Amino acid sequence: MTIPFARVADTDDPNHATPGYKSLVRLQRLKRYNTCLWQQLAPFVGDRVIEAGSGIGNFTSFLLDRSRVIAVDLDPYYVSRLQQRIGHLPNVQVLQLDLNAKEAESLVHEKLDTVICMNVLEHLEDDRGTLESFYRLLAPGGRLVLVVPAHAALHGAIDRHIGHFRRYTKTEVTRKLEQAGFQTESAVYFNGLGAIGWFVNSILLRRKEVPGVQAYLFDWLVPLLSLEKQFTMPFGLSVISVGRKPK
Numbered sequence: 001m002t003i004p005f006a007r008v009a010d011t012d013d014p015n016h017a018t019p020g021y022k023s024l025v026r027l028q029r030l031k032r033y034n035t036c037l038w039q040q041l042a043p044f045v046g047d048r049v050i051e052a053g054s055g056i057g058n059f060t061s062f063l064l065d066r067s068r069v070i071a072v073d074l075d076p077y078y079v080s081r082l083q084q085r086i087g088h089l090p091n092v093q094v095l096q097l098d099l100n101a102k103e104a105e106s107l108v109h110e111k112l113d114t115v116i117c118m119n120v121l122e123h124l125e126d127d128r129g130t131l132e133s134f135y136r137l138l139a140p141g142g143r144l145v146l147v148v149p150a151h152a153a154l155h156g157a158i159d160r161h162i163g164h165f166r167r168y169t170k171t172e173v174t175r176k177l178e179q180a181g182f183q184t185e186s187a188v189y190f191n192g193l194g195a196i197g198w199f200v201n202s203i204l205l206r207r208k209e210v211p212g213v214q215a216y217l218f219d220w221l222v223p224l225l226s227l228e229k230q231f232t233m234p235f236g237l238s239v240i241s242v243g244r245k246p247k
Contacts, residue, residue, distance in 0.1 A: 028058045030215060032222035037147070038062045040190060044145050044242045046113035050137060052099055052130075053120030057082045064089065068110065072097050100126070100133050111139045118147040119238075122164045131180035141247040144182060148173060150189055150239045156202030158209060173241045182243030189236030193224060198237055 028034075038059065047067050054060050054071035055078050063069045069092045073079050079096040087094050097104060115134045121127045134144050149159070149167040159167065170187040177184050197214065201207045228236075 025056070028056065030219045030222075032219045034058060034062075036222050036225050037190070040240055041116065041145050041147070044114070044143050044185075045116060046143065048110060048112050049114040049116060050107065050110070050112050052115055052117040052134065054078070054082060054094075057085060059116070059118055060086065063116075064092065067091055068112075069093070070095060070107065070110065070112075072099060074098055099137070100129060104133065104137065107137055112137055113139055113142045114145060115142070116145045119149065121146065121148050122159075122166055122168070125165055127166075128176055128179060131176055131182070135181045135245055138245045140245055142245050143185070144177070144243040144245075146173065146177075146239075146241045146243070147190075148239050148241075150195065150236050154195060154198050154202065154237075156198075157206040158198065158202040161208040168239050170239055170241070173239050177241065177243040180243075181245065183246060185242040185244050187239060187241040189233040189238070190228065190240050191225060191237040192228065192233050192235055193221065194218065194237035195235055 042062070045063070045066075049063055049066050049068065050070040050072060051060055051063065052072055054073045055075075057071065060069070060071050060082065064086065069089075071082055071086070071092065071094045073082070073096065076096055079094055083094045086092050115137060117134065121130060124130050131144070138144065149164060151169065152167050155164065155167045170189065174184045174187050197210065197218065201210050201214070
């Protein structure tokens with residue numbers, strides 16, 4: 001089940017028109033891309049899920065058929081928006097919470113089988129500490145489904161503008177997952193086409209954001225991403241990885 005989020009302007013709230021917010025709004029409109037990415041993640045997502053860094057709910061909408069969904073973000077504006085949209089649903093809880101804080105320990109009783117964290121870890125200085133917090137939240141046998149930006153060579157003007165501390169390789173993600181206690185089930189590159197566009201815009205042209213027209217055109221090319229399933233991609237815009245907490 002997905003929820004019909006209203007289409008909003010890049011400056012929906014002029015007091016909250018940050019680069020990160022604008023990026024979330026644009027991503028919300030890329031319906032084909034969002035669906036394609038979700039199809040990569042869905043086989044690993046269980047029935048009792050916490051979304052770490054839910055933002056304005058771009059991917060929370062795909063989780064609503066689960067029996068328990070906890071959407072967490074630090075930004076009070078994002079939390080308020082998401083609360084208005086889905087907070088009334090009986091299986092959903094929307095929280096403003098730092099999952100590294102002691103208060104998060106109260107969520108252990110939820111017996112969560114999945115932590116899903118999409119394009120958040122790169123914004124945090126202590127990424128290893130955050131992975132350890134995810135490990136503690138999960139019930140034995142539970143999974144962390146993680147999406148992070150790929151390749152340090154792609155770190156450019158856009159990354160700096162939206163607050164990315166780093167980009168990752170598959171090897172680095174695997175190492176950090178295992179240091180936090182996880183067993184790595186999968187780590188793959190995703191969206192090679194997007195990586196080329198990011199290199200052109202962020203590195204060569206030093207733009208601070210991908211032009212909206214380009215983003216919408218890319219959304220129409222998303223069916224090409226299905227070809228990636230037939231190959232082991234040597235590069236991509238993102239790393240999709242899955243770590244399991246031992247039983």
